[in-house]
Amino acid sequence: MNFLNKVLTIVWKDVMAELRTKEMFSSMLVFALLLIVIFNFSFELRVDKVAQVVPGVLWVTFAFAGTLELNRSLALEMENGCLEGLFLAPMDRSVIYFGKMLGNLIFISVIEALMLPIFSVVFELNLIQPSLLITIFLGTVGFAAVGTLLSAMAVNTRAREVMLPVLLFPIILPVVISAVKVTAGILDGLPLGDLAQWLRVLIGFDIIFLVVSYMTFDYVAEG
Amino acid sequence: MIQIQGLVKSFGHTYALQGVDLEMAQGEFLTIVGPNGAGKTTLLRILATLAKPTDGLVRIDGLDLASRGNEIRRRIGFVSHQSLIYANLTAEENLRFYGRIYDVPALEERVETLLNLVGLEARRHDPARNLSRGMLQRLAIARAIIHQPTLMLLDEPYTGLDQQATEMLRQLLQTVSTESRTVIMTTHDLQRALELCDRLAILAKGRIVYQTESASLTLADLQQIYWRHAENGLTREKAQI
Amino acid sequence: MNRRFRPEDLLNWLSGLTMVAALYLVFLYAPREATMGDVQRIFYFHVSSAWVGFFAFFITLVSGIAYLRTRRRRWDIVALSSVEIGLTFTAMAVITGSIWAKPTWNAWWPWQQEPRLILVTILLLIYLSYLMLRAFLEGEERKARFAAVYGIVAFASVPLTFMSIRLWQRLHPVVFEREAITWPRRCWPPFSSVSSPSLSSTSHCCFIAYGWGSWGTRPKD
Numbered sequence: 001m002n003f004l005n006k007v008l009t010i011v012w013k014d015v016m017a018e019l020r021t022k023e024m025f026s027s028m029l030v031f032a033l034l035l036i037v038i039f040n041f042s043f044e045l046r047v048d049k050v051a052q053v054v055p056g057v058l059w060v061t062f063a064f065a066g067t068l069e070l071n072r073s074l075a076l077e078m079e080n081g082c083l084e085g086l087f088l089a090p091m092d093r094s095v096i097y098f099g100k101m102l103g104n105l106i107f108i109s110v111i112e113a114l115m116l117p118i119f120s121v122v123f124e125l126n127l128i129q130p131s132l133l134i135t136i137f138l139g140t141v142g143f144a145a146v147g148t149l150l151s152a153m154a155v156n157t158r159a160r161e162v163m164l165p166v167l168l169f170p171i172i173l174p175v176v177i178s179a180v181k182v183t184a185g186i187l188d189g190l191p192l193g194d195l196a197q198w199l200r201v202l203i204g205f206d207i208i209f210l211v212v213s214y215m216t217f218d219y220v221a222e223g
Numbered sequence: 224m225i226q227i228q229g230l231v232k233s234f235g236h237t238y239a240l241q242g243v244d245l246e247m248a249q250g251e252f253l254t255i256v257g258p259n260g261a262g263k264t265t266l267l268r269i270l271a272t273l274a275k276p277t278d279g280l281v282r283i284d285g286l287d288l289a290s291r292g293n294e295i296r297r298r299i300g301f302v303s304h305q306s307l308i309y310a311n312l313t314a315e316e317n318l319r320f321y322g323r324i325y326d327v328p329a330l331e332e333r334v335e336t337l338l339n340l341v342g343l344e345a346r347r348h349d350p351a352r353n354l355s356r357g358m359l360q361r362l363a364i365a366r367a368i369i370h371q372p373t374l375m376l377l378d379e380p381y382t383g384l385d386q387q388a389t390e391m392l393r394q395l396l397q398t399v400s401t402e403s404r405t406v407i408m409t410t411h412d413l414q415r416a417l418e419l420c421d422r423l424a425i426l427a428k429g430r431i432v433y434q435t436e437s438a439s440l441t442l443a444d445l446q447q448i449y450w451r452h453a454e455n456g457l458t459r460e461k462a463q464i
Numbered sequence: 465m466n467r468r469f470r471p472e473d474l475l476n477w478l479s480g481l482t483m484v485a486a487l488y489l490v491f492l493y494a495p496r497e498a499t500m501g502d503v504q505r506i507f508y509f510h511v512s513s514a515w516v517g518f519f520a521f522f523i524t525l526v527s528g529i530a531y532l533r534t535r536r537r538r539w540d541i542v543a544l545s546s547v548e549i550g551l552t553f554t555a556m557a558v559i560t561g562s563i564w565a566k567p568t569w570n571a572w573w574p575w576q577q578e579p580r581l582i583l584v585t586i587l588l589l590i591y592l593s594y595l596m597l598r599a600f601l602e603g604e605e606r607k608a609r610f611a612a613v614y615g616i617v618a619f620a621s622v623p624l625t626f627m628s629i630r631l632w633q634r635l636h637p638v639v640f641e642r643e644a645i646t647w648p649r650r651c652w653p654p655f656s657s658v659s660s661p662s663l664s665s666t667s668h669c670c671f672i673a674y675g676w677g678s679w680g681t682r683p684k685d
Binding site: 002005006009010012013016017018020021076079080081082084085086087088089090091092222 | 271272273275293294296297299301303304305306307308309310311312316320321323324325326350366
Binding site: 146166167170171174208209213 | 532586589590593596597600601602606609610612613614616617618620621624625627628629631
């Protein structure tokens, strides 16, 4: 499958480049750790409420670290004009979209995977549960889907780094709200039946965002 | 091979190109010179499908630019101001990447050949950010020809190169252009302009104001002609010698 | 005054007249509400403004799509005007909502109890983001194109936000249920747009007039 091959080539390229320097990982990791420390001190006086704030803290951290990743990913493409190199190639613009989106998904997911044990230790909760992992993954899919599209727009503006959160956060709310809800439900020990409704909603959102982003990416990628 | 009729490109109320007409046959080497802001880069970017014309007709190899974008991209190699090389990947990995997205067959061999052609086989495992500007430019050319394009577009390729690098580039371009490729190159440098081309055109204020076969043209002639045409209503600019 | 009569003028006059009529209806005709008192009158403005805010959002979507298909600048102008109008009316909805909330629930911004406040805030933020995007972009064509895309994505997102908020909390003093508020008899059934027909239609007329007017004053190129 030619389409898939090219998508995977783009993903491979991003992964190889990152493995060589690890600059994106290190900055995301440090940033996420800083956030945890700040949150820890912010909520320290309300120890009994820790479990209640964890879903929010988790997703705020993921959202900000994710924004960092999205910005970096496109910034690397802008260096030396490589984004145009992609546009020059004889392939559908959607190949570029899915390639970048998958790359973003992988990077953000890896950071999330690294953060979870740390969160578990700091908040003294077991966060490594399958249902939670699935939820986090689904939330990240929606985030990466819209984030890739909007970062491609933001990177063209004068206020590059600031523009992305401004554009992204209002749009990504449905995913964040649902993800936080499910996370809270899982931590509260709600049965899977109740959560199933929210998970279905989350999957639905992911699909909608993927489709809309994929369809409009062409217009962003034009000359 | 190339047909351009009445090409217009506007950005809001500014017109970068105001009606360009150009025809080229297969295998010709055309150099376009002109002052800054004349529209040279815009013209090349439109041909490279990186920008859309506001009006006019563009055909490459008989294919209409507006509708057959991907097929045209297969036949084009573009070298711009920026190298389009990923700084964190090695020279070899860069070529391999582009080879893959261009569906180049027998990729490993092709990468090998190209690295030798541009003289970078010794630096193949170096991340591209460690390469000098001259080497980067040569790698960019390798990238641009990896898929055997029939049309090459070079946007001021000599910019920022020292003497040695310039000479290496000239030799490389000579090799590359004899393979019955059509080449369009833009440059500020009038001397470089004359070295390799069959035809020469002067672009000023979005229009082609002068065209000629360059075989009999001397540098002195060219300078005179250039000043006369490019000077029309424009401030003087020093052409590099 | 030698101004030629333009089609937009008709809409302007219509808007003006219906606005006066609406003001009369709201302040004099509609009777005082039983539980809340006069402050309930602001509800007519609040709900209508919110409706116009959402409607403007829809227009932005439609003209964004139209621009991407036709590439004619007029659609971009309509989209931008629509955002500006939507922003104004949404801001009005937010302010009037807050004014109504204070005496009713004794809180200026009770978005724990009232999830719809969140929604309206989001809409406001999206409008602002839209304008920021345009402000920071270079090139008319790119502005129009990116803004259109953002409008489409945003329009896909807002109903989803609404859904998730609805699932989250169910505390709005629902105008759609009869028990929540006893509407004065002379009013129409408790559907906001119907209970203050003149006000809503006034708002819509203003909106149409404004949009038409912007189109009329577009740069002639």
